Amino acid sequence: xxxxxxxxxFEAMEISEIVEENSYTKTYVFKYDLGAKPGQxxxxxxxxxxxxxxxxxxxxxxxxxxxxxxxGPCSKAIYEMKVGDRVGIRGPFGTEYDIGEGEHLALVxxxxxxxxxxxxxxxxxxxxxxxxxxxxxxxxxxxxxEERVAGLGDDVTWHCSTDDGSKGFKGYxxxxxxEVMKDVKLDKIFACGxxxxxxxxxxxxxxxxxxxxxxxxxxxxxxxxGQCAIDDTGDLCxxxxxxxxxxxxxGLSEFGKYHRDAQxxxxxY
Amino acid sequence: xxxxxxEFCGVKFQNPTVLASGILGVTASSLKNVxxxxxxGVTTKSIWLKENIGHANPTMFGxxxxxxxxxxLSDAGVKKAQEETFPEYLKDKPAPIIGNIVESTIDGxxxxxxxxxxxxxxxIELNLGCPNVEGAHGKPFSCVAGDAAAVVKACRARTKxxxxxxxxxxxxxxxxVAVACAEAGADGFCAINTLYGMGIDINMRQPVxxxxxxxxxxxxxxxxxxxxxxxIYKATKLPIIATGGVMNGEDAxxxxxxxxxxxxxxTMVYYRGAEGFAEVVREMEEWCDxxxxxxxxxxxxxxxx
Ligand SMILES: Cc1cc2nc3c(=O)[nH]c(=O)nc-3n(C[C@H](O)[C@H](O)[C@H](O)COP(=O)(O)OP(=O)(O)OC[C@H]3O[C@@H](n4cnc5c(N)ncnc54)[C@H](O)[C@@H]3O)c2cc1C
Ligand SMILES: Cc1cc2nc3c(=O)[nH]c(=O)nc-3n(C[C@H](O)[C@H](O)[C@H](O)COP(=O)(O)O)c2cc1C
Numbered sequence: 274x275x276x277x278x279x280x281x282x283f284e285a286m287e288i289s290e291i292v293e294e295n296s297y298t299k300t301y302v303f304k305y306d307l308g309a310k311p312g313q314x315x316x317x318x319x320x321x322x323x324x325x326x327x328x329x330x331x332x333x334x335x336x337x338x339x340x341x342x343x344x345g346p347c348s349k350a351i352y353e354m355k356v357g358d359r360v361g362i363r364g365p366f367g368t369e370y371d372i373g374e375g376e377h378l379a380l381v382x383x384x385x386x387x388x389x390x391x392x393x394x395x396x397x398x399x400x401x402x403x404x405x406x407x408x409x410x411x412x413x414x415x416x417x418x419e420e421r422v423a424g425l426g427d428d429v430t431w432h433c434s435t436d437d438g439s440k441g442f443k444g445y446x447x448x449x450x451x452e453v454m455k456d457v458k459l460d461k462i463f464a465c466g467x468x469x470x471x472x473x474x475x476x477x478x479x480x481x482x483x484x485x486x487x488x489x490x491x492x493x494x495x496x497x498x499g500q501c502a503i504d505d506t507g508d509l510c511x512x513x514x515x516x517x518x519x520x521x522x523x524g525l526s527e528f529g530k531y532h533r534d535a536q537x538x539x540x541x542y
Numbered sequence: 543x544x545x546x547x548x549e550f551c552g553v554k555f556q557n558p559t560v561l562a563s564g565i566l567g568v569t570a571s572s573l574k575n576v577x578x579x580x581x582x583g584v585t586t587k588s589i590w591l592k593e594n595i596g597h598a599n600p601t602m603f604g605x606x607x608x609x610x611x612x613x614x615l616s617d618a619g620v621k622k623a624q625e626e627t628f629p630e631y632l633k634d635k636p637a638p639i640i641g642n643i644v645e646s647t648i649d650g651x652x653x654x655x656x657x658x659x660x661x662x663x664x665x666i667e668l669n670l671g672c673p674n675v676e677g678a679h680g681k682p683f684s685c686v687a688g689d690a691a692a693v694v695k696a697c698r699a700r701t702k703x704x705x706x707x708x709x710x711x712x713x714x715x716x717x718x719v720a721v722a723c724a725e726a727g728a729d730g731f732c733a734i735n736t737l738y739g740m741g742i743d744i745n746m747r748q749p750v751x752x753x754x755x756x757x758x759x760x761x762x763x764x765x766x767x768x769x770x771x772x773x774i775y776k777a778t779k780l781p782i783i784a785t786g787g788v789m790n791g792e793d794a795x796x797x798x799x800x801x802x803x804x805x806x807x808x809t810m811v812y813y814r815g816a817e818g819f820a821e822v823v824r825e826m827e828e829w830c831d832x833x834x835x836x837x838x839x840x841x842x843x844x845x846x847x
Contacts, residue, residue, distance in 0.1 A: 279813055324752075
């Protein structure tokens with residue numbers, strides 16, 4: 274556990290800044306030293322509403338960011354919050370992306386997955402890596418983080434895909450990955466997004482080691498409730514993951530097929 | 543090296559550690575993983591007849607000395623247990639499995655007992671911690687000796703499998719509840735369930751748990767558990783899964799001296815992970831070897847007068 278002194282009480286944190294990303298996504302800035310690594314997540318508590326897991330979209334010693342899509346009761350309550358409002362945070366939890374010195378990486382994302390990949394790109398640059406930043410969305414207006422990634426300099430190349438062809442490559446981001454792989458020799462591929470997309474990314478990776486950020490229903494986030502246990506190994510997504518090697522994940526009987534809800538019932542993808 | 547195997551209600555366990563209900567108990571894969579990590583047996587998370595939503599988050603948190611939870615007994619219902627959890631667990635069954643069930647009426651408990659019996663658990667455990675919706679005061683079944691006994695009697699008629707009762711410590715005299723259950727046909731006990739508890743986030747000025755209050759477990763409750771196990775053992779002499787605050791091998795030995803045949807372990811997972819089971823077992827072995835204990839039967843209830 275990444276928890277100091279086994280204490281999982283919340284830290285009350287004020288929202289310092291809110292950035293609107295698209296019609297249903299905002300980035301929330303907290304000026305605290307969270308000490309998270311790329312790939313890790315926090316549990317965010319909206320008092321009186323609920324508490325849910327969110328990936329860290331950026332973190333340094335002075336601040337961290339969460340990029341959140343309003344999809345249901347808890348995330349919509351967050352969407353309505355204002356600068357100065359308080360939430361409870363615990364974490365960071367889970368595993369991180371293993372970034373080596375001077376590697377050539379492809380970061381493949383869909384949906385809000387682009388946000389945590391921004392954090393990966395920032396850290397990768399510190400280690401002298403070259404980064405192919407690939408992100409996909411249904412249409413242009415839903416693409417996230419383009420300007421921020423453009424601001425990272427020459428060692429990061431932005432590639433995007435849209436289902437409707439309104440911007441970039443027309444098709445899936447995993448097809449775009451195959452295109453990019455024709456021109457560059459990659460050391461690793463990191464993926465974050467819908468499981469079916471990550472499965473396709475793992476398959477497209479071929480011999481290149483791939484690491485996926487897996488999302489399963491997490492109740493506690495720190496290895497007690499068992500809600501995110503994966504079939505057939507019984508490993509916990511919150512502790513063994515969320516970042517796991519594709520080599521391990523591809524052998525899981527549930528991979529790409531189903532996830533479970535808060536009661537443990539299977540939901541097919 | 544000491545032989546740590548024990549027999550509980552006629553069921554043989556390779557070692558006395560048993561995963562307590564509600565921790566890592568949602569799926570067969572998870573239960574099997576806990577056995578792979580050293581547990582002598584496992585208990586399912588409490589199963590209902592029908593799906594039960596449970597409470598919203600926050601449902602739990604821990605500190606160095608205690609753990610507080612209010613999961614609200616979320617479960618998919620007995621259909622999942624019948625179609626998935628039991629068949630998959632029993633395929634290459636690695637260790638005994640205890641089916642823990644919960645309902646809010648006596649008839650519900652009886653019907654569920656029959657349904658779980660057919661799933662093939664080694665032991666059926668009645669979680670009487672849920673309020674009796676038909677009772678005079680809506681108190682949990684295990685808080686009222688007569689209510690607890692009525693459930694046991696109704697369930698006893700529906701199964702020939704070992705039937706044990708999980709008792710709450712939130713009563714003035716746990717032994718009298720245990721005696722009433724024993725007279726109604728219980729074969730043993732699991733004690734204790736969690737103590738009542740609440741924690742307030744002073745910065746948010748409200749309880750941390752969405753349900754406001756919850757159940758206390760972990761290191762701090764061990765003395766309450768030792769006392770409850772001691773009292774139940776003394777009053778009934780029936781086998782007990784001694785549960786509550788066991789963090790290491792020495793705690794487990796202490797629980798056995800109070801009268802536990804098996805030792806239930808839940809919150810330890812928060813501190814040591816599922817891997818902790820093998821460590822606890824190793825610590826028990828070390829203690830036995832140091833003290834020259836060859837068979838754990840020597841120490842069960844040895845501190846009870
Ligand atoms: C490790 C991890 C990292 C995540 N990172 C982000 C992020 O950076 N940005 C973001 O917008 N979302 C992220 N999510 C998803 C986010 O947790 C859900 O969108 C959120 O919980 C939805 O809750 P709700 O009440 O708004 O909606 P609901 O209507 O309750 O749920 C909508 C959908 O979200 C999923 N979900 C709900 N609760 C949970 C839960 N406790 N655990 C996992 N999935 C859940 C379910 O698939 C559900 O169908 C992440 C999830 C995980 C597991
Ligand atoms: C998160 C959590 C969930 C629990 N869920 C259940 C449950 O579903 N049914 C039950 O009978 N007991 C449940 N319990 C109680 C435990 O099985 C056990 O009796 C109690 O926690 C004391 O043991 P411990 O200190 O080893 O955890 C739960 C405990 C915790 C911590």
